[in-house]
Amino acid sequence: MTADKLLSLLHGVKRTGPGRYVSLCPAHEDKHPSLAIRELEDGRVLLHDFAGCATSDVLAAVGLTLEDLFPEQHAASGSAKERRPFYAVDILRCVAFEALVCSIAATNLAQGVPLSESDRKRLLVAASRLQAATEIYDE
Template identity: 40%
Template sequence: MSAVRSIVTDPVGLLLSRLDGVMAAGKGWRARCPAHGGRSRSLSIVAGDNGAALVHCFAGCQIHDVLGAVGLTVGDLFPTRDLGSLTPEQRREVRRAAAIPKWAGALDVLAMEANVMLLAAAQLDEGRSLHPDDLNRLRIAALRIFDAREVLHAR
């Protein structure tokens, strides 16, 4: 994050440029929600006092899903990327958004390593012993699961 500390962006312009069906409405804009699709303009975008983009999907989509669908994160909604200028709640939000890809990666690892375990169990079940390489792979699987656990516990 240090490389982008002082960059000032135009979050509303950035977001609008990635949305479909954008139409001026009231004090802001309406657009089709990229997260749940559909034809109606259920996404509301308003420029906040500080230049931040305020986004709301009236169909109930989570902000992470809406932004993720167009390749953005919560941090992209704020005009400066200087975390020091954010309120504690905004900072928490940015950190939470940043952690989601890591959590998804950790869950992928868990699913894959569970498969490795199942394969080994099936082999043992057939009365075949495990090759030393397979045993080694199981140890690696255990290490990866512990790593994934660390990621999921990190705040």
């Protein structure tokens, strides 16, 4: 599948750069584009919903599966080194946003404001994403 097929199933699609797009997420009520789509040179399609929807939920909402994000495999093409799927600046932007979430939670706690269940869950997501960001370039 190409990104074009996925993009045709989404609403509010805007191109943000070569092979990069944002759109409204079909898995939740989205008023502002939160879904980032990127097509890599090898045909893989990457998705990330900044509102927190799982990739599988986004794909299910448009009738696709995770397998649809990958091109059909042809004969082995040698042992070329795989490119990193994200630029460092993109990772830093995500880290900055998740750090902001942690900062807001910490400020509320310091002021004696208890975290709601949804805030606690979002804080755990932020911590998980921050940890994942540290592992992207570990090899």
